Amino acid sequence: MNTTKTRRGAAPDAPQKASAFSMVRTALSQTSGLTFAALIIMVIYFSFMEPGKFNTISNFDLLAQNLSILIVLSVGATFVIATSGIDLSIPAAVVLGEVFATKALGWFTVGEGTAVDVTDSETKLSYILVALLAALAAGLIVGVLNGVIIAYMHVPPLLATLGTLGSGLGAANLLQDGTNTGTSALSPVTSGEMIPGLSNIILIAALTVIVGWVALRLSVFGRYTLAIGSNEEAARRVGIKVERHLIKVYVLAALASSFGGFLSVSYFGTTALSGHTTDNMQAITAVALGGTSVFGGVATMLGTLMGALIPSLLKNGFIIMGVGAYWQDVAIGFVLVLTVWFDQMRRKARTKQ
Amino acid sequence: MKRAEVPALAAHGLEKKYGQVRALRGVSFEAYPGEVTALVGDNGAGKSTLVKCLAGAIRPDCGRIMVKGRPVSMTGPVQATKHGIETVYQDLALASDLDAAANVFLGREIRRLRVLHDHKEMRRRTAASFAELGVGLVQDMRVPVSSFSGGQRQSVAIARAAMWAKHVIIMDEPTAALGVIQTEKVLQLVDRVRSRGLAVVFISHNLPQVIEVADRIEVMRLGARTARFRRGEVDVERLIAAVSGAYSNEADVPNGEVTA
Numbered sequence: 001m002n003t004t005k006t007r008r009g010a011a012p013d014a015p016q017k018a019s020a021f022s023m024v025r026t027a028l029s030q031t032s033g034l035t036f037a038a039l040i041i042m043v044i045y046f047s048f049m050e051p052g053k054f055n056t057i058s059n060f061d062l063l064a065q066n067l068s069i070l071i072v073l074s075v076g077a078t079f080v081i082a083t084s085g086i087d088l089s090i091p092a093a094v095v096l097g098e099v100f101a102t103k104a105l106g107w108f109t110v111g112e113g114t115a116v117d118v119t120d121s122e123t124k125l126s127y128i129l130v131a132l133l134a135a136l137a138a139g140l141i142v143g144v145l146n147g148v149i150i151a152y153m154h155v156p157p158l159l160a161t162l163g164t165l166g167s168g169l170g171a172a173n174l175l176q177d178g179t180n181t182g183t184s185a186l187s188p189v190t191s192g193e194m195i196p197g198l199s200n201i202i203l204i205a206a207l208t209v210i211v212g213w214v215a216l217r218l219s220v221f222g223r224y225t226l227a228i229g230s231n232e233e234a235a236r237r238v239g240i241k242v243e244r245h246l247i248k249v250y251v252l253a254a255l256a257s258s259f260g261g262f263l264s265v266s267y268f269g270t271t272a273l274s275g276h277t278t279d280n281m282q283a284i285t286a287v288a289l290g291g292t293s294v295f296g297g298v299a300t301m302l303g304t305l306m307g308a309l310i311p312s313l314l315k316n317g318f319i320i321m322g323v324g325a326y327w328q329d330v331a332i333g334f335v336l337v338l339t340v341w342f343d344q345m346r347r348k349a350r351t352k353q
Numbered sequence: 354m355k356r357a358e359v360p361a362l363a364a365h366g367l368e369k370k371y372g373q374v375r376a377l378r379g380v381s382f383e384a385y386p387g388e389v390t391a392l393v394g395d396n397g398a399g400k401s402t403l404v405k406c407l408a409g410a411i412r413p414d415c416g417r418i419m420v421k422g423r424p425v426s427m428t429g430p431v432q433a434t435k436h437g438i439e440t441v442y443q444d445l446a447l448a449s450d451l452d453a454a455a456n457v458f459l460g461r462e463i464r465r466l467r468v469l470h471d472h473k474e475m476r477r478r479t480a481a482s483f484a485e486l487g488v489g490l491v492q493d494m495r496v497p498v499s500s501f502s503g504g505q506r507q508s509v510a511i512a513r514a515a516m517w518a519k520h521v522i523i524m525d526e527p528t529a530a531l532g533v534i535q536t537e538k539v540l541q542l543v544d545r546v547r548s549r550g551l552a553v554v555f556i557s558h559n560l561p562q563v564i565e566v567a568d569r570i571e572v573m574r575l576g577a578r579t580a581r582f583r584r585g586e587v588d589v590e591r592l593i594a595a596v597s598g599a600y601s602n603e604a605d606v607p608n609g610e611v612t613a
């Protein structure tokens with residue numbers, strides 16, 4: 001009796017250990033170990049070359065804060081790229097998110113003015129929540145447009161999202177009359193430290209990565225996303241509603257972008273109508289560097305996180321070492337091409353078998 | 354030989370046009386439970402198109418499809434699945450970046466908390482089913498199927514269909530790309546599925562193989578059925594004649610075709 005029980009208890013345990021190990025292993029292989037290695041080497045190298053400058057807590061903290069919004073955008077972009085799609089409209093969703101959030105603050109009358117003008121100590125949770133919902137509404141609009149144009153009108157994602165990028169940025173400028181709105185009402189969201197020693201913005205980015213990881217790896221949604229990116233026809237034949245799923249994916253990405261916009265207003269205290277024009281390129285770079293295949297079907301959230309860190313880490317390192325910061329752009333450009341080339345080769349080698 | 358009266362799957366007068374090409378010209382077809390029905394015909398005869406209609410992957414322009422004698426509307430692959438019909442397509446239709454279990458359960462995942470999938474359980478059941486069906490691979494359960502050989506991938510596709518099929522399993526040229534041993538395995542699998550009482554529809558160009566495994570043979574030519582044979586009624590020579598149009602025992606031969 002007793003032994004049977006122990007055995008029964010032990011039996012499921014063994015595969016669990018094996019799977020924890022293999023999870024690490026697959027995570028590493030998927031993030032194209034190269035990226036991971038590059039990250040480690042860079043941190044060690046810069047820390048060693050410039051001790052005291054590079055690896056101080058404040059340096060990392062500042063770096064992480066600056067990258068948090070990019071990480072949020074990249075989590076969304078990972079899903080789009082996993083379907084072998086692309087989302088150039090990220091800046092539009094970000095800026096519209098900013099604009100909608102500040103417009104929503106304008107709905108609240110506070111004294112002589114509106115909630116836009118309150119100080120960060122006067123702000124209320126209700127203002128913040130309404131602003132957040134407004135920002136997400138902006139993302140929903142951009143995402144549904146992208147999804148419908150791509151899935152039902154069969155416009156290639158590159159051009160569909162190029163279109164919504166232009167229209168979205170134009171609409172944001174129309175809504176704002178071309179001028180930015182400053183506000184401190186949202187700043188508690190990102191400036192506080194809910195966990196002492198860790199600024200909220202970093203915490204939010206970390207939570208976004210975790211949610212993204214669960215959605216990608218453990219959810220049926222993530223599995224369908226990878227299946228569609230891998231073989232759309234196969235997905236359709238098992239009854240997956242491919243068009244509807246693509247809309248969901250583009251909505252998810254745009255929601256992440258508009259959430260990024262909300263965080264951006266909170267962090268910088270103002271909308272930035274022309275401050276996000278390269279966000280799309282940065283996010284796509286992060287995702288591709290991380291090992292998510294631009295041909296679809298293979299994606300990794302951990303890789304995206306690392307891919308988002310690498311360019312800035314490199315830039316920081318170069319600045320500290322006195323190498324011109326523009327070398328970072330040159331280097332990243334090369335690395336990006338190499339990464340995608342490797343991916344291409346790996347695929348070819350597989351299909352030849 | 355005794356056989357059920359009502360076909361598990363039947364088609365009457367299916368037509369399908371691709372632009373100017375008349376891929377199906379009023380083809381009829383029957384498959385009975387517990388039998389292997391072989392579908393033979395030259396390249397372009399319309400076999401794959403017929404199979405796709407039966408599987409709900411495409412919709413015929415007109416004609417009727419019946420499951421166990423009842424007319425059904427095959428509006429999509431989900432309908433076919435609901436009627437217990439599973440298909441191994443000629444163009445494999447696996448998501449090659451996913452592993453075997455993810456492919457086997459694609460579209461019908463075992464769920465946890467409604468939105469998550471229970472991959473461990475799916476993997477366990479897949480391994481169990483592969484073992485039962487005699488498909489090796491159990492040690493490769495974690496790698497994407499893109500790293501499998503053609504034969505292994507075919508095995509995954511067949512095992513998936515065999516796992517889910519309740520009444521009918523359709524295989525479009527399952528052995529075309531396989532070596533001798535893999536082919537033998539597939540034929541054993543066909544036997545096993547038949548003995549479970551399923552109707553097996555089997556497309557192959559290998560006529561001796563067809564004669565060996567099939568209980569019935571239906572011959573297609575130019576989008577219509579031109580001949581039907583029971584086991585033992587036909588030899589390779591006559592089958593070749595039927596495939597090439599030199600022999601027919603059906604009334605609805607496509608217009609203008611000369612028969613001997």
Ligand SMILES: Nc1ncnc2c1ncn2[C@@H]1O[C@H](COP(=O)(O)OP(=O)(O)O)[C@@H](O)[C@H]1O
Nearest residue numbers: 371374376394395396397398399400401402403
């Ligand atoms: N998707 C398609 N578009 C256009 N023509 C097609 C398509 N699928 C099949 N056909 C045509 O229909 C005819 C029958 O093809 P198919 O069903 O694949 O034949 P088989 O499987 O017997 O070789 C062929 O002439 C083929 O070219």
Ligand SMILES: [Mg+2]
Nearest residue numbers: 400401443525
């Ligand atoms: Mg064919």
